[in-house]
Amino acid sequence: MRRWKWLVILVLVLLVGAASAKKLSFVLDTTANRADEAQAIAAQLQKIGVDVQVRVWKSGVLSAAIKAGSRQAYTTDWGSAYFDPFDLGIPKLTTGGRGNYSFYSNAQVDKDFKIASTTTSDAPRAAAYEDAQQQVFKDAPWIFGYVLKNIEASSTAVQGWGPAADNSESLVGASVQGGNSLVVGMRTDQIITFDPAMYRDRDTEAVLRNMFDSLVTHTLAGKVVPQLATSWTKVNDKTYDFTLHSGVTFQNGDPLTAADVVFTFSRILTPGAVNGQTSPRAGLLGPIDHVEALDATHVRFVYKEPFPESLLLQALVHFQIVPKAYMEKVGVEGFKKAPIGSGPFQYERGSLDSQIVLKRYDGYWGGPAKLSQIVFRMMPEPSTRVAALLSGEVQIIQAVPPDLVSRLQSTSSVSVKTAEGTRAYQIELNNKVAPFNDVRVRQALNYAVDWNSILKNIYHGYGQRLATAFLPSGFGYDSSLKPYPYDPAKAKELLKQAGYDVNN
Amino acid sequence: MRLLKILERMLAAIPVALGVAVLAFLFLRFLPGDPVQIMLGDTKVSQQQVTALRHELNLDEPIGSQLVHFFGQLLHGQLGTSIIKDQSVSSLIGGALPATIELTLATVFVALLIALPVGILSALYQGSWLDRVVLSGALLGVSMPSFWFGLLLILLFAVEAHLLPTSGRISPTLLVERHTGFMLIDTLLAGNVRAFVDALKHLVLPALTLGVVFAAVLARVIRSSMIEALHRQYVTTARAKGVRERVVIIKHALRNALIPAVTVAGLQVGELLGGNMIVETIFAWPGVGRLVVNSIFARDYVVVQAAVMLYAITYVGVNLLVDVLYTVLNPRIVL
Numbered sequence: 001m002r003r004w005k006w007l008v009i010l011v012l013v014l015l016v017g018a019a020s021a022k023k024l025s026f027v028l029d030t031t032a033n034r035a036d037e038a039q040a041i042a043a044q045l046q047k048i049g050v051d052v053q054v055r056v057w058k059s060g061v062l063s064a065a066i067k068a069g070s071r072q073a074y075t076t077d078w079g080s081a082y083f084d085p086f087d088l089g090i091p092k093l094t095t096g097g098r099g100n101y102s103f104y105s106n107a108q109v110d111k112d113f114k115i116a117s118t119t120t121s122d123a124p125r126a127a128a129y130e131d132a133q134q135q136v137f138k139d140a141p142w143i144f145g146y147v148l149k150n151i152e153a154s155s156t157a158v159q160g161w162g163p164a165a166d167n168s169e170s171l172v173g174a175s176v177q178g179g180n181s182l183v184v185g186m187r188t189d190q191i192i193t194f195d196p197a198m199y200r201d202r203d204t205e206a207v208l209r210n211m212f213d214s215l216v217t218h219t220l221a222g223k224v225v226p227q228l229a230t231s232w233t234k235v236n237d238k239t240y241d242f243t244l245h246s247g248v249t250f251q252n253g254d255p256l257t258a259a260d261v262v263f264t265f266s267r268i269l270t271p272g273a274v275n276g277q278t279s280p281r282a283g284l285l286g287p288i289d290h291v292e293a294l295d296a297t298h299v300r301f302v303y304k305e306p307f308p309e310s311l312l313l314q315a316l317v318h319f320q321i322v323p324k325a326y327m328e329k330v331g332v333e334g335f336k337k338a339p340i341g342s343g344p345f346q347y348e349r350g351s352l353d354s355q356i357v358l359k360r361y362d363g364y365w366g367g368p369a370k371l372s373q374i375v376f377r378m379m380p381e382p383s384t385r386v387a388a389l390l391s392g393e394v395q396i397i398q399a400v401p402p403d404l405v406s407r408l409q410s411t412s413s414v415s416v417k418t419a420e421g422t423r424a425y426q427i428e429l430n431n432k433v434a435p436f437n438d439v440r441v442r443q444a445l446n447y448a449v450d451w452n453s454i455l456k457n458i459y460h461g462y463g464q465r466l467a468t469a470f471l472p473s474g475f476g477y478d479s480s481l482k483p484y485p486y487d488p489a490k491a492k493e494l495l496k497q498a499g500y501d502v503n504n
Numbered sequence: 505m506r507l508l509k510i511l512e513r514m515l516a517a518i519p520v521a522l523g524v525a526v527l528a529f530l531f532l533r534f535l536p537g538d539p540v541q542i543m544l545g546d547t548k549v550s551q552q553q554v555t556a557l558r559h560e561l562n563l564d565e566p567i568g569s570q571l572v573h574f575f576g577q578l579l580h581g582q583l584g585t586s587i588i589k590d591q592s593v594s595s596l597i598g599g600a601l602p603a604t605i606e607l608t609l610a611t612v613f614v615a616l617l618i619a620l621p622v623g624i625l626s627a628l629y630q631g632s633w634l635d636r637v638v639l640s641g642a643l644l645g646v647s648m649p650s651f652w653f654g655l656l657l658i659l660l661f662a663v664e665a666h667l668l669p670t671s672g673r674i675s676p677t678l679l680v681e682r683h684t685g686f687m688l689i690d691t692l693l694a695g696n697v698r699a700f701v702d703a704l705k706h707l708v709l710p711a712l713t714l715g716v717v718f719a720a721v722l723a724r725v726i727r728s729s730m731i732e733a734l735h736r737q738y739v740t741t742a743r744a745k746g747v748r749e750r751v752v753i754i755k756h757a758l759r760n761a762l763i764p765a766v767t768v769a770g771l772q773v774g775e776l777l778g779g780n781m782i783v784e785t786i787f788a789w790p791g792v793g794r795l796v797v798n799s800i801f802a803r804d805y806v807v808v809q810a811a812v813m814l815y816a817i818t819y820v821g822v823n824l825l826v827d828v829l830y831t832v833l834n835p836r837i838v839l
Binding site: 377 | 677681
């Protein structure tokens with residue numbers, strides 16, 4: 001009899017305990033490079049009574065699990081090749097979008113994005129993006145994060161160079177005091193190819209843009225300016241005409257004409273056109289139909305659907321023009337061994353996985369570069385890049401980790417420079433399943449994370465908070481929208497409303 | 505007779521390599537992660553393009569027929585084309601392998617240079633201060649992480665002392681045309697002595713980083729087997745016959761003591777030939793280790809498959825070499 005009594009009491013105690021201890025608890029998935037950050041966030045959430053378990057994954061494996069919808073919360077990032085939400089907000093937040101890992105869906109936002117990607121005039125596009133930002137901010141599908149600066153460094157002898165938001169290392173105007181050659185320490189272990197149709201990464205592009213010119217290019221701040229094209233006109237919503245510079249020659253002496261431009265784009269747009277392989281770059285151009293020559297110096301871009309001029313221009317920055325006659329003569333394999341472009345520097349020797357030596361092209365249409373030789377050295381380890389800069393072996397290094405900046409700043413022969421980043425970092429939440437199908441819980445987490453302390457302590461102040469998924473450098477950014485403030489009291493209140501227990 | 509045996513062992517490596525290839529093929533495809541998605545990155549791509557690319561790479565076929573396709577290509581001597589890198593696998597591996605072999609040979613050289621005298625001396629003066637220093641030094645060498653040691657060497661010899669270059673295989677101004685992929689040989693072929701010296705300088709720090717760890721392992725083995733050999737009766741007999749001490753040590757004791765050392769060295773060399781991803785990354789050394797690890801992360805199936813086969817063949821080859829060395833050291837051992 002006595003035993004029974006105790007057992008009943010025990011069960012009652014447990015039941016009461018379970019009912020009152022309905023704490024919010026979830027697993028936060030991350031990868032090794034952001035594990036410290038995830039741990040810090042878990043500790044912050046712990047303080048208000050949210051149980052977070054951090055799990056570290058290999059990135060390829062994690063992204064597969066995320067896409068399968070089997071995870072709850074995960075650190076992610078997404079880079080933008082345009083200064084426009086066209087390839088950040090749109091793929092990440094459109095219902096069913098390719099990068100929509102939070103399974104977010106809002107009909108109003110979908111409508112806004114449709115307007116923004118098919119309207120050709122600026123005002124309605126900007127208005128649509130602004131409305132989307134307001135909606136997304138309220139819905140809080142993610143714990144909105146931050147954008148990191150591009151930190152690069154150079155010897156103080158280097159002039160006429162600066163880091164760019166799109167990681168391009170344009171060296172046409174660069175010079176070195178007391179020297180005529182320069183070495184760049186690249187962050188990658190190898191670039192992909194010398195064929196401008198067959199890559200997608202920014203590191204390859206950084207090298208290629210010194211060898212090949214495009215129709216238009218970016219200034220360091222991201223403004224589109226003419227390069228091989230002198231001007232362009234919008235014929236109608238689906239048609240744009242470009243006028244080419246006359247007198248431009250490729251590095252083998254051949255003149256650059258409209259035929260080369262058409263050839264460049266048709267080998268990218270036609271499936272299987274590169275030795276039976278399809279270029280991975282076609283998607284960057286949007287719903288394009290074809291490119292045609294009007295005469296020797298005029299090219300026409302024809303779209304299937306209305307397409308904004310600013311998006312076309314920003315895309316064209318990333319397409320290097322190749323010589324038709326030379327490519328047809330030597331073949332793709334021959335071209336990769338001895339690439340020819342119309343840029344300020346010409347391939348001399350080297351290999352993709354160690355170092356690439358380029359020499360000045362004296363016949364460059366924009367006037368010859370100041371340096372007679374530039375070298376891109378592949379140096380994947382950041383500490384090695386820093387050591388090589390300090391020892392004077394290289395004059396410019398990419399991707400300086402924030403924790404090594406102070407070491408460089410204490411050296412007078414070196415200067416650290418930054419550019420705006422174009423990659424958004426955040427924690428995405430699976431909006432489809434509990435507990436994150438409740439907007440109050442998602443908002444609460446946005447109030448509960450103290451990003452400023454994380455950016456200060458882990459990223460040494462080289463990051464900037466984002467209010468939503470839109471970058472300040474992008475078109476249509478709503479600067480009136482301020483990020484969720486750090487407000488644990490508000491977070492607790494929202495969690496209580498959603499039926500969770502919190503710490504007092 | 506011995507040649508026949510060696511040939512037989514070499515042929516036996518083929519089924520091993522094929523078996524390993526099948527296993528690698530299957531394991532890779534059961535790993536989560538899609539090479540096409542990784543390759544296309546973040547930017548806007550239609551599902552249609554993804555499907556087309558997957559078809560182009562034969563990734564939409566069932567695994568069975570992908571396997572048949574793979575072996576069909578292999579029979580024609582083709583290893584395929586990298587999904588990610590726009591290059592044939594044979595040129596990728598062929599490009600990276602000489603760099604790794606060159607570094608491995610330099611590492612073995614450094615290791616022997618340190619381990620042989622150190623191991624022998626500490627065995628001869630067992631229990632002395634020298635022996636104790638060697639033992640603790642060896643322990644330090646084994647337990648030192650290579651990324652830390654490598655960076656330390658860079659800071660010391662390149663940044664502070666300006667004696668050696670930080671990384672890479674040769675200075676850009678001295679880069680010679682590629683014939684063999686071995687920088688030391690290519691610079692000699694070009695008749696450029698300055699370039700040869702420059703390439704040699706570039707080899708020192710990575711070879712030292714790997715060689716010190718290797719030497720630490722080897723010195724301990726040589727020490728213990730030397731101590732054992734020195735206590736054997738044939739050494740006492742040799743001394744009793746009045747053979748000079750140096751000959752006793754080198755010819756009678758060391759020769760026998762080397763058999764366990766060769767075994768250990770063989771295993772280490774097999775591993776070194778696979779490339780050391782960490783050291784290759786720190787020293788910007790374009791070798792096999794970096795290529796393979798990055799290919800695994802990118803799910804670049806074809807490269808990983810070929811590399812795994814190469815690893816299998818390398819191990820079988822190195823083991824065979826070790827066995828042959830046994831017979832040289834002790835003629836009573838037969839293959």
